[in-house]
Amino acid sequence: MSAADRAGAARAIAAHWPAAEPAPARPRARLFLLGTGQVGRALLARLAGMDPAGRPLLVALANSRASAQDGLGIAPALALARLRPGNGEAGWLPAFAGGAIEPDAGVPIIVDATASDDVADRHAGWLARGVHVVSANKLGPGAAQSRADSIASACSRAGTCYGIAATVGAGLPVLASIDRLRQGGDAIDTLQGVLSGTLAWLFERFDGAVPFSQLVRQAQALGYAEPDPWQDLSGRDVLRKLLILARACGHRLDADAVDWRPLLPSDAGPDGDRLDAVMAKQLAAARAHGGVLRYVATLGRDGRASVGLQALAPTHPLAAPGCCNRVLVHSSRYREQPLLIQGPGAGADVTAAALLDQVLAIAQGPRMRC
Ligand SMILES: NC(=O)c1ccc[n+]([C@@H]2O[C@H](COP(=O)([O-])OP(=O)(O)OC[C@H]3O[C@@H](n4cnc5c(N)ncnc54)[C@H](OP(=O)(O)O)[C@@H]3O)[C@@H](O)[C@H]2O)c1
Numbered sequence: 457m458s459a460a461d462r463a464g465a466a467r468a469i470a471a472h473w474p475a476a477e478p479a480p481a482r483p484r485a486r487l488f489l490l491g492t493g494q495v496g497r498a499l500l501a502r503l504a505g506m507d508p509a510g511r512p513l514l515v516a517l518a519n520s521r522a523s524a525q526d527g528l529g530i531a532p533a534l535a536l537a538r539l540r541p542g543n544g545e546a547g548w549l550p551a552f553a554g555g556a557i558e559p560d561a562g563v564p565i566i567v568d569a570t571a572s573d574d575v576a577d578r579h580a581g582w583l584a585r586g587v588h589v590v591s592a593n594k595l596g597p598g599a600a601q602s603r604a605d606s607i608a609s610a611c612s613r614a615g616t617c618y619g620i621a622a623t624v625g626a627g628l629p630v631l632a633s634i635d636r637l638r639q640g641g642d643a644i645d646t647l648q649g650v651l652s653g654t655l656a657w658l659f660e661r662f663d664g665a666v667p668f669s670q671l672v673r674q675a676q677a678l679g680y681a682e683p684d685p686w687q688d689l690s691g692r693d694v695l696r697k698l699l700i701l702a703r704a705c706g707h708r709l710d711a712d713a714v715d716w717r718p719l720l721p722s723d724a725g726p727d728g729d730r731l732d733a734v735m736a737k738q739l740a741a742a743r744a745h746g747g748v749l750r751y752v753a754t755l756g757r758d759g760r761a762s763v764g765l766q767a768l769a770p771t772h773p774l775a776a777p778g779c780c781n782r783v784l785v786h787s788s789r790y791r792e793q794p795l796l797i798q799g800p801g802a803g804a805d806v807t808a809a810a811l812l813d814q815v816l817a818i819a820q821g822p823r824m825r826c
Contacts, residue, residue: 484510484819485513487503491568491575492519494804495569499569501808503532515530527561566582567591571594575595580607585614587616588616588619597700621814624700626800634785640789642789642790643757647754652691655751656779663739667735689718694763695716719735741767749765751765780798781800781802783796
């Protein structure tokens with residue numbers, strides 16, 4: 457179907473189907489959204505606020521229970537209402553990219569706003585088939601090295617883009633800066649970061665007056681922590697982000713090569729009393745040397761990596777007050793004084809904004825893409 461035919465058909469359908477998208481003036485990005493949780497909904501809200509003439513055409517969306525698909529476009533504001541159960545993951549996920557590949561229909565882009573390993577496992581296949589992927593899901597770029605290798609080789613064979621800015625620092629220009637530095641001939645000497653907004657919030661407030669587990673409950677009540685606090689306290693999320701950063705710096709690294717120290721031993725589970733005792737001891741030890749506690753990810757030039765609690769001098773750039781993500785980069789040009797990138801590194805809205813930025817860059821064409 458030509459673009460003109462599609463536009464005509466869309467106009468005809470829009471007259472009878474108010475949830476349909478206004479007809480596109482020209483081929484543009486065709487968006488397939490996986491995940492309608494906090495981030496997926498924030499993305500839909502952003503799309504709904506855009507000028508329809510310039511926004512990508514949303515042609516499909518799905519969560520784990522339901523899906524909707526319409527080649528003529530789905531109005532973002534009404535997209536959730538168009539989800540229909542009974543056609544979920546098992547039925548249509550494998551065929552997702554099949555629907556996306558339609559020559560001349562616009563640039564196909566799948567947005568992964570899930571935390572699903574099954575979805576992440578499909579990234580390489582989609583990329584190999586000519587579909588660009590933009591992901592907030594760390595299980596694509598931050599799982600096994602073999603998966604990251606498959607993704608990289610699919611992109612280079614098919615000329616597709618893998619947009620992962622949202623996976624670290626919710627789109628803060630961390631990965632982009634590392635790419636730029638390396639493209640400009642810099643070697644990344646070391647990298648250190650506070651990469652979990654939740655843990656940054658907790659350690660900024662933890663002064664011993666209130667037990668650590670009570671602060672965790674406060675963080676949950678305020679929506680800063682995952683419903684399952686162990687997701688945050690284990691540091692696993694930080695570990696995945698460090699793997700993503702390490703690979704961006706050119707290292708090949710798997711999780712088992714990282715010196716990863718959760719707040720509690722992995723066999724302890726989220727045991728409040730034990731957590732309080734361990735944290736009180738750590739705080740006392742840090743204070744004995746005039747330090748403050750921060751959960752830090754570190755990457756050395758040789759690729760040696762660690763994730764764990766550290767006692768930092770209060771003057772250390774990663775110890776400054778203000779709850780956010782911070783990354784310090786020492787590279788060839790930033791040897792004396794490191795580059796410091798900081799800002800809000802969590803939240804559905806900034807994450808959705810980062811996803812949309814990369815979708816729009818890919819939609820602009822090859823020069824802007826990856
Ligand atoms: N929230 C943040 O501030 C933030 C920041 C940075 C990165 N992220 C990352 O962004 C991703 C989404 O986060 P979120 O907070 O939006 O999570 P969420 O609220 O739990 O939403 C996850 C969505 O994924 C859907 N889903 C799960 N498995 C699926 C599958 N196999 N096929 C299709 N959909 C599937 C879920 O479906 P149901 O609705 O059916 O359960 C749900 O709609 C995660 O990877 C997270 O780590 C989040």
